[in-house]
Amino acid sequence: MRTRLSICLRKRRFRSEADxxxxxxxxxxxxxxxxxxxxxxxxxxxxxxxxxxxPLQRR
Incomplete structure (x- = not known):
C-alpha cells in the first residue's frame, strides 16, 4: 500500500533503518x-x- 503524502509529511524521518x-x-x-x-x-x-x-540492534 502506498503511503499518502499527507501522512509522510507529518511523520518523523530517519535516514537509516538502524536510526x-x-x-x-x-x-x-x-x-x-x-x-x-x-x-x-x-x-x-x-x-x-x-x-x-x-531485528534487535546490538550495542
Whole structure:
C-alpha cells in the first residue's frame, strides 16, 4: 500500500533503518520501521498485525 503524502509529511524521518530501530526500542510501545515510498526515508508505525518483529540492534 502506498503511503499518502499527507501522512509522510507529518511523520518523523530517519535516514537509516538502524536510526529508526534505535528510537523504536527506546519507546514503551511496539513500533516498526518501514521505508516510505514517497520520501525514501524510514518512518515508524505502530501497525504490526501480520508483520515480523524488528531485528534487535546490538550495542
Amino acid at each position: 529508526a530501530i534505535a528510537v523504536a526500542q527506546a519507546t514503551e510501545i511496539v513500533l516498526m520501521p518501514y521505508r516510505c515510498d514517497r520520501c525514501r526515508h524510514f518512518h515508524l508505525t505502530s501497525r504490526t498485525k501480520g508483520k515480523r518483529p524488528a
